[in-house]
Amino acid sequence: MSKLLNVKIVGIGKVVGSKIMTSNELGRKMGIKDDWIERASGVYSRHYIDKAIGESALTLGTKAAQLALEDANLHVSDIDCIIGASGSPLQAIPCAAALFQRELGLETSGISCFDVDTTCYSFPLALFIASNLVQTNVYKKILIISADTPSPTLDIAEREVRALFGDGAAAVVVTQTPEGEQSxxxxxxxxxxxxxxxxxxxxxxxxxxxxxxxxxxxxxxxxxxxxxxxxxxxxxxxxxxxxxxxxxxxxxxxxxxxxxxxxxxxxxxxxxxxxxxxxxxxxxxxxxxxxxxxxxxxxxxxxxxxxxxxxxxxxxxxxxxxxxxxxxxxxxxx
Missing domain, CATH: 3.40.47.10 (Thiolase/Chalcone synthase)
Incomplete structure (x- = not known):
């Protein structure tokens, strides 16, 4: 039996791209039968970012983080570490967490920022790492942000890839579990x-x-x-x-x-x-x-x-x- 970590997700937030693309609409753009995408992938519709209004993985992730903080009844200044856990990089350097820190107004805070990446499984890995850091009192309140917006890259992607993907972000705040709680x-x-x-x-x-x-x-x-x-x-x-x-x-x-x-x-x-x-x-x-x-x-x-x-x-x-x-x-x- 594994050693239990007394760690709790105290807040969670989610944001999606503002445009909705149905599979029938996407099929017409791709020049294939209307019902092929839904039958093959199980996806009826997906959200895409709207670049015309400035949406990106950075804006979606930042908003998801703000919602997670609100859900946790915390202020952004309560956070002492940010972990980026996306499957697609915002840019090569620096880590996404540093860019999220700046967007959250913490650019002079000095709080720790780093990314973890095992593509699609990055969030649970980040949650496990954060749990160990909180359990050992390295940090008290960690913000994890996963934001992926592949839609701008899909026009030249293979049909199978283009049919599957959508844009979205989610974030959580992790702290120690209070005495007497089960988390x-x-x-x-x-x-x-x-x-x-x-x-x-x-x-x-x-x-x-x-x-x-x-x-x-x-x-x-x-x-x-x-x-x-x-x-x-x-x-x-x-x-x-x-x-x-x-x-x-x-x-x-x-x-x-x-x-x-x-x-x-x-x-x-x-x-x-x-x-x-x-x-x-x-x-x-x-x-x-x-x-x-x-x-x-x-x-x-x-x-x-x-x-x-x-x-x-x-x-x-x-x-x-x-x-x-x-x-x-x-x-x-x-």
Whole structure:
């Protein structure tokens, strides 16, 4: 059994792009049958940022952070650390957390800022790191922000990729759990199988394929995903991963009120039913949000908390896959 961390999410906020793009509208733009996208992906509509009014991952993440602070009944000056946990970078340097700090009016505060990145599974990793930092009294109140807005990059993306993704952001505030309350972080697990490292990739932009190098091709700078290979590889490792998780935590799938998964695709969500998670226990807003990369898990978590489906004292599993190829799980009592 894992050592429990006495840590609590005291506030959560969510923001989406202001434009709604239905799958039929997107299909017409892509020159394909109206119903293909929804049938293939399970996505009826998704939100896109409106660049004309200045929306970006930075503005969405900042607003989500402000909502999380409001939800926690805290002022921005109460925060002593910001962690960026997005699946797509705002820019190469500096870390997104520093840019969020400036947008929040904390540019002279000196509070710690850093990013963590395991693409789509960045939020649970950040939550686990934050929990350890709070548990050991390094920081008292940590703000985690996940913001991903891939829509401006999708025009030249593959059909499968363009059909899936939407724009959104979510943020949480993490503190120590007060005496007598149940909120806990139970266990974190991340397995990486780099045989799938090329299945989901943007190969350009770094030192292996520098932006100005003549050998760097335009397609190296575009998100590429071999969806079928990702799915087959993840499924191959999923059963032993979940079995090991159960042994390590002492928790069975019936102990979780909900599994809160990364909103990958219709097939990615449905596969969880084979492992004892019935449809009514799989948190799902894929139909009207699409896949919002790292923001997906905290966004759907937010929706289930605010709807009352997840309440204080409920044990949930934050589960997902990410580029690498990785499988991740974080069990918590909310």
């Amino acid at each position: 806990k972080v139970h266990h974190f697990k991340l397995n990486t199988y780099s045989e799938g490292a090329d299945y989901t990739a943007i190969k350009g932009g770094g030192t292996l394929k520098p932006p100005n190098d003549l050998e760097t091709k335009p397609e190296d700078n575009v998100f590429q995903m071999q969806g079928k290979k990702v799915f087959k590889t993840a499924v191959r490792y999923l059963k032993p991963f979940l079995e090991d998780l159960e042994e390590e935590t002492g928790l069975t799938n019936s102990d979780y009120k909900f599994i809160v998964p990364h909103q990958t695709s219709k097939n990615g969500m449905e596969i969880l039913r084979k492992y004892g998670f019935g449809k009514d226990r799989v948190a799902n807003h894929l139909r009207d949000h699409g896949n919002c990369i790292a923001a997906s898990i905290p966004m759907v978590f937010h929706d289930y908390i605010k709807s009352g489906q997840i309440q204080r004292g409920d044990t949930v599993l934050l589960f997902g896959t990410s580029a690498g190829l990785s499988l991740g799980a974080l069990s918590i009592t909310y």
